[in-house]
Amino acid sequence: MAGEDGYFVVEVPSLPGCITQGKTREEALANAEEAIAPYIEVLQDPGEMIPDDRVEVVLV
Numbered sequence: 001m002a003g004e005d006g007y008f009v010v011e012v013p014s015l016p017g018c019i020t021q022g023k024t025r026e027e028a029l030a031n032a033e034e035a036i037a038p039y040i041e042v043l044q045d046p047g048e049m050i051p052d053d054r055v056e057v058v059l060v
Contacts, residue, residue, distance in 0.1 A: 006023075007021040007022060007023060007028070008021060008022050008023075008024065008025050008027070008028035009021045009028065010022075010028045010029060010031065010032040012032060012035070012036060012039075014051040015036065015039050015040075015051065018032075018035055018036065018039045020032050020034075020035045
């Protein structure tokens with residue numbers, strides 16, 4: 001979904017607070033993929049549980 005500034009905003013529902021954006025849909029999705037790995041690393045540090053949710057929702 002394009003935000004007010006025209007950027008596409010991506011939120012990863014399984015990872016609360018994992019939100020990113022991009023100028024195009026493809027860039028926004030690529031940025032989300034890049035954001036997931038470090039998010040999970042941060043969860044692993046204190047030994048928090050990593051969600052195994054495999055749901056993909058894309059609004060166009």
